Structure formats: structure tokens, C-alpha cells
Amino acid sequence: MMDFDIENGSSPTPPPQKASVKKYGVVEPISYAGPTxxxxxxxxxxxxxxxxxGVYEGEEETARREEVLRRLDQIIKDWVKLLTRQKGYVETMVEEANGIVRTFGSYRLGVHGPNADIDTLCIGPSYVTREHDFFVILHDILFEMEEVSDLQPVDDAHVPVMKFKFQGVSIDLLYASVSLRIVPEDLDISHNSVLYNIDEKTVRSLNGCRVADQILKLxxxxxxxxxxxxxxxxxxxxxxxxxxxxxxxxxxxxxxxxxxxxxxxxxxxxxxxxxxxxxxxxxxxxxxxxxxxxxxxxxxxxxxxxxxxxxxxxxxxxxxxxxxxxxxxxxxxxxxxxxxxxxxxxxxxxxxxxxxxxxxxxxxxxxEPCLFFESYKNYLQVDIVAADAGNLLSWRGWVESRLRLLTLKIERDTGGMLQCHPFPNKYVDTSKPCSHCAYFMGLQRQPGVKVQENQQFDIRGTVDGFKQEVNNYAHWRPGMDIFLSHVRRRELPSYIFPQGYRRQRSLRRTPTKTSNGDAQESGSPSSERRSRRKHDDAPTVDTGPGRLKKQASVSPQKPQIVGPVIQDLTSESPIAPKVVMESEDGTNTESEYSHQDQVHVIELGINNLNF
Missing domain, CATH: 1.10.1410.10 (Poly(a)-polymerase, middle domain)
Structure with a gap:
């Protein structure tokens, strides 16, 4: 056994005198007090x-889930018997062959809500393999069933899983082959003996159920x-x-x-x-x-x-x-x-x-919901596109699993001075003809750090490296693509807002100053280009393969940069775009770029510019 010191900042209150109290955790309770x-x-x-x-599901949906689990359990039993016969075992062995389905996650804990998926584990005998029997034979059986839709095998995941909908109920199905010729219906998977002679992927698959059962006991x-x-x-x-x-x-x-x-x-x-x-x-x-x-x-x-x-x-x-x-x-x-x-x-x-x-x-x-899109002045927009909904489902899952690495790399490559806040919600622009979704990250400099004049965060190398890694997806198909854009808060796309439109101040044109200092509504080419960036629907041209990669850096000097800062996915302009960075006092700093290549630069510290 091992133990660790746990400090929680509170002193336990003693239990009532002469009371026999059960200790559940690794430390004594803080308080035994009951409710007032x-x-x-x-x-x-x-x-x-x-x-x-609406966090509770209705009785009708509960009954439907139970029926789906009964059907799935029977499918697994039939599948194991089929494989037992195909592998040449005697008929008595075929009759005794068995597979079982156990639940874990929110369903096993009793806290699932409406439309939540069901985490399930299929346990089979030692001779039924994950690689072929589960991800090929069972996959093909499910694929042919009318009740099954959105079938998506993820065999290269940390915990391999088959995702699908059965009669409209979302299922995540794992597989564990245990060291038994015959799997008993009442197999006790909480006992460590079930872990004998199995690989680590099987251990991880079994531990979902084992952990859920232990939580309820503790x-x-x-x-x-x-x-x-x-x-x-x-x-x-x-x-x-x-x-x-x-x-x-x-x-x-x-x-x-x-x-x-x-x-x-x-x-x-x-x-x-x-x-x-x-x-x-x-x-x-x-x-x-x-x-x-x-x-x-x-x-x-x-x-x-x-x-x-x-x-x-x-x-x-x-x-x-x-x-x-x-x-x-x-x-x-x-x-x-x-x-x-x-x-x-x-x-x-x-x-x-x-x-x-x-x-x-x-x-x-x-x-109260988090006001994420009011919390930052600068965002990184990640647009994910695919040829159709089926391809987008798998492509989005892959990109989503890599986004946390992008935040790590941005903070690492800027020495922790540029902080990222990834937002887990995905957003869909239904006006686009292609299958599409987008994620956003809030960007800000590290609070309390003094900004040098003309300091910049150049994350071109970081973004390019991330795109290269993502595009190495083993199941990549034509049409799968990813676009990363630096957008200011006032340029956020309207489809992310619940009402489907921006707040009014986001739609105003940027005022400029005349020679006599008076503010007026700009009709200059720069304002027109900003307007096009907000409303145009064509995607930008992405950085081509084989480009020279530049490492991310933090520089106190403003470098000479050729190429436009990457634009919003919905923008395209034959005229060189301008980068307009908004400071805390609302002023703008502009710089002109030619339309030769895409770069990813977030400027900081110009005229006391502050994220």
C-alpha cells in the first residue's frame, strides 16, 4: 500500500462522542454535521x-435504453457463438460460449441525462480478439443492422472504442478479452484475478467498470x-x-x-x-x-x-x-x-x-453560463471541414483530441507569456455548403508581466507544426481540412451567438481620424477590407506543403513580415488585408501585408497594446 499526504486547508471536526463512525476515505472527515x-x-x-x-431523463427514455442494452447483449452473445463455431470448436463449446455487456460511466453511476451516450464494455473469451474479431467481424455485423447508424470504429485510441447509435441511443462500446475460455454471466470483474495475462489496453477497458463500481462502494x-x-x-x-x-x-x-x-x-x-x-x-x-x-x-x-x-x-x-x-x-x-x-x-x-x-x-x-466570448479581446478560431457529415464526425474527433496539444505548444513556445483558454463547445455554421464546425481559444498575455514596447508573439511555427501533425491522420480522406485564424472579439462570426447575430457594437465600422483630428466613419479601402473579412464566405488559401517552417518566438522587436495574417475561414480578398489589433483603450494598430503566404502573428505591446 502507498499513502500520500493530503492537505485541503480545513481542520476536521471530531465525530460525536461514543459513536462508531465508518471511515470511507484516506483522511478523516472534515465534519460529521447533518443538515439544518x-x-x-x-x-x-x-x-x-x-x-x-432537464437533467433527468423521462421514464420512456429509460425504458428505451434498457431495451437497447438487452438487444446489444444478445448481439454480443450471438457474435461470440458465431466466432466459436468459425474457429472450429466442438458444438458443446459453442453452446457454452458467452459474452457479456457491462455498463460504466454516467449510466452505471446513475447520473446520466437525456440523450447521453451509454458507456458499455463487451467482455469476451480469450480466443476472441480485439483487432479482428471485434473491429472487423462485429463491426460488419453492426454495419448491416438497420437499427445501427453513425458507426465509427476508433481502434487507435488510448482506449479502443466502437461508437454508434442503436435505435437512436448513442453507444460507446469497448472490448476486453479475458483469460477465460467461457465467460460466466456473473463474472466478478472487481477482483484483480480478472487482470491476469491481459494487455494494458484491456486493463484500461476493464477499469472503466471497475472504477465505477469502486466509487459507488466508497x-x-x-x-x-x-x-x-x-x-x-x-x-x-x-x-x-x-x-x-x-x-x-x-x-x-x-x-x-x-x-x-x-x-x-x-x-x-x-x-x-x-x-x-x-x-x-x-x-x-x-x-x-x-x-x-x-x-x-x-x-x-x-x-x-x-x-x-x-x-x-x-x-x-x-x-x-x-x-x-x-x-x-x-x-x-x-x-x-x-x-x-x-x-x-x-x-x-x-x-x-x-x-x-x-x-x-x-x-x-x-x-449562469460562462461569458467566454466577452472575456477576451483576441481568439484563435479553428475551423474543421470535411466532404460530408460522416467524414466530419471522425475528422472532428481526431482534431479535437489534438487541440489540447496546441494550447500546450503555444504556451511552451512563447515561454508561458501567451496564455490560451480553449473552449470545449463546438459551433456550426449552417449556411456553409460543406460539413463544418469550429472551436475557439481565448488568447491573452500572462497577467502581471510587463510588456516590452513593440513586443510580438509569433506562433507561425507552432501552428504549422500543429497542422502537419493533424494532417498525419491515419484515416484522412479528401476534403478533410483545418484552418486556423486569429480573430478579434468584434470580428467573431455571428453563428456562435445564441440569437444568431453579433452585438450591435461588433457591426459598426471602425472610425478613423481626419487630418483635423475629428472622428468620422471610414470609407477607406482598409475598412472595406475589414468588412469583406467579416462577411465573405469563401475560405482562405491554406499554407502549402513544403513551406519553410518558422519556430514560434517572443520578440521585443517588430519584425519585417511578408504575407498576411491568417484570415477568418469565411474571408477572401484579392487586396492585401490589414491586421488590426485592439488594445484595452480601444485604439487600433494597423500593419499592411502582401497576399503571398499565410502567417500566424499575434502582436502585443505596440502603443501599450494589451490583450
């Missing part, structure tokens, strides 16, 4: 808000845990911090964070747990790990998370450790950028909950 009348009232208001917000009150987790997942999505693939936190991360708070306050209602959640993690001293139980060693030989032993584990910024052997850091995707945003949102939640407890606010204030 005010807590009970606040809890009723919170649960009403959750119901009114919380004091399952129903209070479920309500609290529903609340925090809803909050995280509203505040833009729910996405494991983008470097924020996904479902299992939020479940583990909530489970620890349940352990620290075993008698608290969900309303109390939500408030304590923000209190605990606002003061948490990262990278101290979050753990629900001690880390377990085993003679099976799989690596477990241990920063004293493994150098890579020492680089983890927000370790949230899974409770099932082999214990892993579930939040290894979190970067300095996303950790900063997550902690900021914890502070926001803590302040609102303090106001709620003082009757200065109600629960709806906690779930």
Missing part, C-alpha cells in the same frame, strides 16, 4: 432547479452522491470546464472529486455537498492528489501512479487518482492553461455558494 432546516430548504430548491433544467450515501454529481456536471458544462479531451475534466474526474467531498462530509445533503465542494477545491493545494482510497500494489506488475517512482507522474498538475487497481491519474490531460481556468471557476462557484448561504443569491446564479 435552512440546509433542507436549500436542498429542496436545488433539486427543483435540477428537475426544471461513498457514504449513494443517492446524495448522485444528486451532487448531477449538479456539478450540469454546472461544469454551463461554465465551460467539462471536457476531458480538451484538457478540462470529464465524467469520471467530476465523479471522483464529488466522491471525495462526500467522504469528507458523510452526513451532508446535496446542497451542502455542492457548497463544500467549492470550498474544498478552491483551497486545494494542487498537485496534491485526490484519492478515495490508498493506492494498491499487486504482484501482477502493472504500473500504478507514483510520482516518487515515475518522472512522468511528477509532471501531472491536477492528479485525480482512480480507486481500482492499477490506480491511474484520470486527469493527466489537464494543462497549466486548463488548470488555471478550472481553479478560476472553482472560485466563482465558491463565491456564489457563499452568497446563497447568506441568502444573497439563489441557485440559478451558480449556473
Amino acid at each position: 432546516e435552512a440546509d433542507i430548504h436549500r436542498n429542496a430548491m436545488l433539486e427543483k432547479l435540477l428537475r426544471d433544467s 461513498v457514504p450515501n449513494v443517492e446524495n452522491f448522485r444528486t451532487t454529481l448531477r449538479c456539478l456536471k450540469f454546472w461544469a458544462k454551463r461554465r465551460g470546464v467539462y471536457s476531458n479531451v480538451m484538457g478540462f475534466l470529464g465524467g469520471v474526474n467530476w465523479a471522483l472529486l464529488v466522491a471525495q467531498v462526500c467522504q469528507l462530509y458523510p452526513n451532508a445533503l446535496p446542497s451542502m455537498l455542492v457548497s463544500r465542494f467549492f470550498r474544498v477545491y478552491t483551497h486545494w493545494r494542487w498537485p496534491n492528489p485526490v484519492m478515495l482510497c490508498p493506492i494498491e500494489e499487486d504482484d501482477l506488475g502493472f504500473n500504478v501512479w507514483d510520482p516518487r517512482k515515475w518522472a512522468r507522474d511528477r509532471t501531472h498538475l491536477m492528479p485525480i487518482i482512480t480507486p481500482a487497481y492499477p490506480c491511474m491519474n484520470s486527469s493527466y490531460n489537464v494543462s497549466a492553461s486548463t488548470l488555471r481556468v478550472i481553479v478560476e471557476q472553482f472560485h466563482f462557484g465558491n463565491k456564489v455558494c457563499e452568497d446563497i448561504e447568506l441568502n444573497k443569491a439563489n441557485w440559478s446564479a451558480l449556473f
Whole structure:
């Protein structure tokens, strides 16, 4: 066994005298206090808000999911019997051959919402392989079924998965081949013996179920845990911090964070747990790990998370450790950028909950959406296009999985002086004839750092390297492309706004000054070009292959640059565009470029220019 010091900034209150209290976590609870009348009232208001917000699914959808799982289980059993016969086993073996389906994730934890996908694990015998039997034979069986749509195998993922819809219900199906000739219907996968003689991909596939089962065993009150987790997942999505693939936190991360708070306050209602959640993690001293139980060693030989032993584990910024052997850091995707945003949102939640407890606010204030597009003056727009919806589905998944690396590289290549805030929501321009979606990143200089005059952030090399890496996609098809654009807040495309239009100030033409100093509406070519950049629908010409790559840099001098800054995907102009950088005081700095090549430059510090 291994243990780590955990500091959460709070002193535990002693349990009631002469009481036998069960210890759930690795530390003693902070408080054993139960709810007051005010807590009970606040809890009723919170649960009403959750119901009114539609986080619970209806009985009809619940029944449909159960029927889909029954059908899927039968398909798996028939598939295993078919393979057993094809591989030449005797008929008695064919009759006993079996495969089973288990659920994990939000469905297994009992916190799934309407239209959520179901995370499922198919467990098969030792002679049924992942590479051919699962990703080829089973894939072809599903492909021929009328009930199945949007079938997408992802065999090269960290955890290989087959994604599809069955009767309209989204399914993520993993596969694990265990060291058994016959898989019993009541197989206990929580026992470590199930891990004998299997590879690491199979271990990762099995651990989804093993972790979910352990979480439910390690919380004091399952129903209070479920309500609290529903609340925090809803909050995280509203505040833009729910996405494991983008470097924020996904479902299992939020479940583990909530489970620890349940352990620290075993008698608290969900309303109390939500408030304590923000209190605990606002003061948490990262990278101290979050753990629900001690880390377990085993003679099976799989690596477990241990920063004293493994150098890579020492680089983890927000370790949230899974409770099932082999214990892993579930939040290894979190970067300095996303950790900063997550902690900021914890502070926001803590302040609102303090106001709620003082009757200065109600629960709806906690779930106000993040005003991402009002938070920055500069953004990086990532447009993803493909020939059709099917190609876009797989292409988008690949690009999305690489975006967190782009944020890491931008911050690394600028010495941490340019900070990125990736936003996990995707946006679609329905007016475009091609299949399209876009993601956005907020850009700002590091707060508190003095800006040198004429300092620039040149990220051309970083962006070009990212595009090269993304275009190495193994399943690339003609029509798949990616465009990266630096856009100012006032130039953001209208389709990202709920009403479908920009705020009025974004549509005004930029005023210029006459020779006598009076401001007037510009009718100059530069303003016309800015207008074309906002409204033209044709894509820009992308950087061609074989170009000389330039490394990203931070320079105090303004370099001589040839080529326009990359434009918005919806812009094209035969006239050389201008780069207009907006400073905090609203002034603009312009520089002219020729239309020979695309570069990616974000200027900073000119005339005290400030992100």
C-alpha cells in the first residue's frame, strides 16, 4: 500500500462522542454535521432547479435504453457463438460460449441525462480478439443492422472504442478479452484475478467498470452522491470546464472529486455537498492528489501512479487518482492553461455558494453560463471541414483530441507569456455548403508581466507544426481540412451567438481620424477590407506543403513580415488585408501585408497594446 499526504486547508471536526463512525476515505472527515432546516430548504430548491433544467431523463427514455442494452447483449452473445463455431470448436463449446455487456460511466453511476451516450464494455473469451474479431467481424455485423447508424470504429485510441447509435441511443462500446475460455454471466470483474495475462489496453477497458463500481462502494450515501454529481456536471458544462479531451475534466474526474467531498462530509445533503465542494477545491493545494482510497500494489506488475517512482507522474498538475487497481491519474490531460481556468471557476462557484448561504443569491446564479466570448479581446478560431457529415464526425474527433496539444505548444513556445483558454463547445455554421464546425481559444498575455514596447508573439511555427501533425491522420480522406485564424472579439462570426447575430457594437465600422483630428466613419479601402473579412464566405488559401517552417518566438522587436495574417475561414480578398489589433483603450494598430503566404502573428505591446 502507498499513502500520500493530503492537505485541503480545513481542520476536521471530531465525530460525536461514543459513536462508531465508518471511515470511507484516506483522511478523516472534515465534519460529521447533518443538515439544518435552512440546509433542507436549500436542498429542496436545488433539486427543483435540477428537475426544471432537464437533467433527468423521462421514464420512456429509460425504458428505451434498457431495451437497447438487452438487444446489444444478445448481439454480443450471438457474435461470440458465431466466432466459436468459425474457429472450429466442438458444438458443446459453442453452446457454452458467452459474452457479456457491462455498463460504466454516467449510466452505471446513475447520473446520466437525456440523450447521453451509454458507456458499455463487451467482455469476451480469450480466443476472441480485439483487432479482428471485434473491429472487423462485429463491426460488419453492426454495419448491416438497420437499427445501427453513425458507426465509427476508433481502434487507435488510448482506449479502443466502437461508437454508434442503436435505435437512436448513442453507444460507446469497448472490448476486453479475458483469460477465460467461457465467460460466466456473473463474472466478478472487481477482483484483480480478472487482470491476469491481459494487455494494458484491456486493463484500461476493464477499469472503466471497475472504477465505477469502486466509487459507488466508497461513498457514504449513494443517492446524495448522485444528486451532487448531477449538479456539478450540469454546472461544469454551463461554465465551460467539462471536457476531458480538451484538457478540462470529464465524467469520471467530476465523479471522483464529488466522491471525495462526500467522504469528507458523510452526513451532508446535496446542497451542502455542492457548497463544500467549492470550498474544498478552491483551497486545494494542487498537485496534491485526490484519492478515495490508498493506492494498491499487486504482484501482477502493472504500473500504478507514483510520482516518487515515475518522472512522468511528477509532471501531472491536477492528479485525480482512480480507486481500482492499477490506480491511474484520470486527469493527466489537464494543462497549466486548463488548470488555471478550472481553479478560476472553482472560485466563482465558491463565491456564489457563499452568497446563497447568506441568502444573497439563489441557485440559478451558480449556473449562469460562462461569458467566454466577452472575456477576451483576441481568439484563435479553428475551423474543421470535411466532404460530408460522416467524414466530419471522425475528422472532428481526431482534431479535437489534438487541440489540447496546441494550447500546450503555444504556451511552451512563447515561454508561458501567451496564455490560451480553449473552449470545449463546438459551433456550426449552417449556411456553409460543406460539413463544418469550429472551436475557439481565448488568447491573452500572462497577467502581471510587463510588456516590452513593440513586443510580438509569433506562433507561425507552432501552428504549422500543429497542422502537419493533424494532417498525419491515419484515416484522412479528401476534403478533410483545418484552418486556423486569429480573430478579434468584434470580428467573431455571428453563428456562435445564441440569437444568431453579433452585438450591435461588433457591426459598426471602425472610425478613423481626419487630418483635423475629428472622428468620422471610414470609407477607406482598409475598412472595406475589414468588412469583406467579416462577411465573405469563401475560405482562405491554406499554407502549402513544403513551406519553410518558422519556430514560434517572443520578440521585443517588430519584425519585417511578408504575407498576411491568417484570415477568418469565411474571408477572401484579392487586396492585401490589414491586421488590426485592439488594445484595452480601444485604439487600433494597423500593419499592411502582401497576399503571398499565410502567417500566424499575434502582436502585443505596440502603443501599450494589451490583450
